[in-house]
Amino acid sequence: MLKAMNLTARWIFNLLTTVIFMFKLFASVQSVIESEEDKVVSYKGYSVIRVVPRTKDSFSYLTNLTYSKDVSYWLEPSSIARPVDIMISPKKKASVMKGLFHYGMHPKVQIEDLERLISRSKNDSDEISARVATSEEYFFSSYRRLDEIYNYLEGLQSRNKDTIKIENFGKSWEGRDLKVVKIGANVNSSPPNNSKPIIYIQGGIHAREWIAPATVVYIATTLANEALDETDKRLIESFEWWLVPSANPDGYEYSHTHNRNWRKTRSKQVGICRGVDPNRNFGFYWGGKGTSGDTCSDIFRGSKPFSEPETRAIRDLVLGASPRVLAFLDMHSYSQVWLYPWGYGEQLPDDHQDLHQMAKLATTALAKVHGTRYRVGSTTRLLYAAAGGADDWAKGTANIKYAYTVELRDDGRYGFVLPSRYIIPTGQETWTALKAFADGLKEELDHPKIKSA
Template sequence: MKLSTAVLLFLGILALVAGLPHTYDEKGSKVFRVVNTAQVENGLEKLQHLQVNENFDFWTRPNLKAATDIFVPPHRIEEFETYMKDNGFTYTVMIPDVGKLILQEKALNKQGPDMDWDNYQRYETILNFVDQSALSHSEIASVEEIGRTIENRPMIVIKIGTPVANKTKPAIFMDGGIHAREWISPALTTYFINQLVNNFTSYDDMLSQVDIYILPVANPDGYEYTHSNASGARMWRKNRRPDVSCPGVDLNRNFGYVWGGPGTSPNKCSEIYKGTQAFSEPESTAIRNFIQRKSIEGVNWRAYFAIHSYAQMWLVPWGWTYDFPQDYEDLVRFGNAGVAALTPVHGTRYDVGSVTELLSPGAGGSDDWAKGSGFFKYSQTVEVRDTGEYGFILPPSQIKDCALETWEAIRAIAKFLDEE
């Protein structure tokens, strides 16, 4: 039977719609929490199937030791619940209406031309703040453009440290906002910059001990897109690599250490799409090239921090295998030093361990590359607040509390490196 042009067009539209990004602000979108993965036969593999093969958006990685949060749009709720029941999973509704939460956040978030930490700011405001901070304190800070994004936005790194004669200080590198929807991450990196530069007299001892390089937003295109009015944009994760059906690459699956390993997807419509090859994206390439070049110039790289949300976990390599690095105990001791300083501030508790020990594999991350490349001994992914009540939509009212406690962890880590 020959299909009419209209039918073919309709089928084509259906295929296209099936591949489009999730509509997060659609009424009835939910976040479900799966609570018994360890009690289900092959439970981890079954959840990974949903993520890699069925393109469900996992807000936390599939894992055995903690609950797993999964976003489900209204038209897939029946499919999701059937899969859960057929396979013996127990689940609850963590966020009953994602769209409502997004609208509440939008109403509370008052953006302006000046930087503050009562609101989540736009990228232009962040750029201006970083540039001005360095100009005002050129004796300890400098800014460098390390590359351009897909949409030609500048990627900037600020170096902060007090020059010390005849001493090569240990250096810390920090990437923020590599996943676009994790707004709390750029809020934290800019808070750290403000503390170090504009309150530098309080931290002169710290700046004499270490040099700190901060990339406040590693995914500027994605971050700006999440602030747009496009449907579903607030929860966008990837960069903005153009594609007619499913744009974007997960930059934290695009780094060239065991690229394409477990916890990645070749499907362009997946939230964990790895890209066409390692370092296929200008954003990940810019980070790699900058770190390599600075190493050749004599920078003593020691610690790498990838700032993410959410889960309240201090994660160390590896993310591609269940095996531990040979110096795993050193990495955990390093993480514990940060958490020990963080928790007393507001009582916020973190788990410390490897990515696969606490969660599940996710190859191609910046943290694994930082460690596996040999540039850094200590490589960490810090998953900050919260544990799922708000998820990625952490209210602006929590920015300062989260920033202050995480800042205390960074201070402790700087001391750890100096004493080492």
């Protein structure tokens, strides 16, 4: 009897010890993960190289490079003869270069030392700040943090009370506000006038693409200013503009504070890696080509469609306004392409010619400002397949006719780390493109094409 009790006590003791050990182990793994997350990532010695695969073998070598911290794509392999940009750590540089040469490719180094470029682009903004004249020019002399962007927009709104309204439409995973800036002649009328078609534009769904939020804020500024001008009043009289400057505020902040190369959201996942690629998380052909189920991948699609609070909030905002939403533009960088659906595969929407034509109108006007050339086409055909994208969902589910993904400057010289001196020129040309685009839409609304039954 005594022996049995002893055995039971020992068994309980062992069980407790194991549980405590497991708990401690879990806690220490967790704290390693947490401290890993808190580290500021340095890209010292990392380079970004461009190669153009010319043969099937070289293309397949590129597609089979393992996606890791040491080797990752900035511009993914899409097809033979299309450039591929790869970021490589100093540790892996020699072996990857050897492979590239082996397959007859001639890598061109675009960025020699990424960390040096990152810190140089910070100094670049100090230099510009010293030279600018107006407060708006000052604001656009560098890439601003989220708070600065929101404060700036509040200021813009307080100077344009009749034409601007700012609303919160949700919260990010870490609790930051998601804001939409509504600009139009009737946004503040009472009773509300909900008759105008909406042009919806968002930026920053990918954290590291800093030029996108900057450009959306630039557009808000110009719209507010031009609205005062009699000749351009039509832009806010004919349409309501809904601008979301930061569609992924957690990722954006993290790319400022910890990791300049961060792309995804910041939600916790099972395993050691964080974040979901929000532009693979929309519920249209979710989980298809160009997505990954690996939580550590930059194109991780999430555990299910709309797993992220950010994509859910965008979905609800847009669906809440449909069918008024006539155009949906998702601003990204880089590549200088104006893309339309589908991103899930080679197919084209029935009205792809209309989308192509309207994009051409925009990019032709854009090129006249600073000579910047854009290509126009479907995501899959021009770039690569990427299912679960916002634009596919906007067209396929929300039934928005003119849905686009716009990849802003540049074409690879600086990639995501575009120096801040390019914010204003990028803003100017994109604004001109949107003006032509809006005029094209207006023309179509006034003189609808006769559709055959």
